[in-house]
Amino acid sequence: MTNERVYKMPFRDVYPLLVRKAERKGRTKAEVDTVVLWLTGYDEAGLAAQIDKAADYETFFAQAPRINPNADKIKGVVCGIRVEDIQEPLTQKIRWLDKLVDELAKGKAMGKVLRE
Numbered sequence: 001m002t003n004e005r006v007y008k009m010p011f012r013d014v015y016p017l018l019v020r021k022a023e024r025k026g027r028t029k030a031e032v033d034t035v036v037l038w039l040t041g042y043d044e045a046g047l048a049a050q051i052d053k054a055a056d057y058e059t060f061f062a063q064a065p066r067i068n069p070n071a072d073k074i075k076g077v078v079c080g081i082r083v084e085d086i087q088e089p090l091t092q093k094i095r096w097l098d099k100l101v102d103e104l105a106k107g108k109a110m111g112k113v114l115r116e
Contacts, residue, residue: 003088003090003091006057006091007090008056008057009057010057011055011057011060012051015036015051018036018097021105022101024105025104025105025106025107027104027105031104031110034110035101036097039068039071039093039096040061040065040066041066041067042064057090057094061090061093070114070115071096074099074100074115076103078099079095079098083095100113
């Protein structure tokens with residue numbers, strides 16, 4: 001799958017998968033929302049609006065109010081690739097979100113997931 005295909009995926013199609021991944025490991029939708037809001041700067045209404053209008057990943061991140069300044073502290077491997085080494089900014093943001101949900105699903109405390 002090319003990056004362009006990923007960028008055009010509707011966030012509303014990906015979001016339930018992120019929630020399901022966390023819920024399978026005993027975490028909640030509210031915790032996934034906390035992670036998404038922390039990373040992107042959306043509030044709950046803004047997140048719901050993006051989901052309702054079927055914004056693709058590219059639009060979802062382009063319209064994000066503010067990427068968290070601590071996002072650069074997100075380190076580790078997702079799909080065999082170190083997120084801190086990704087050069088393409090949108091791909092890195094997508095992988096940051098994947099990494100945060102992975103950490104949440106693995107049982108990390110919310111404070112650690114949010115780099116507090």
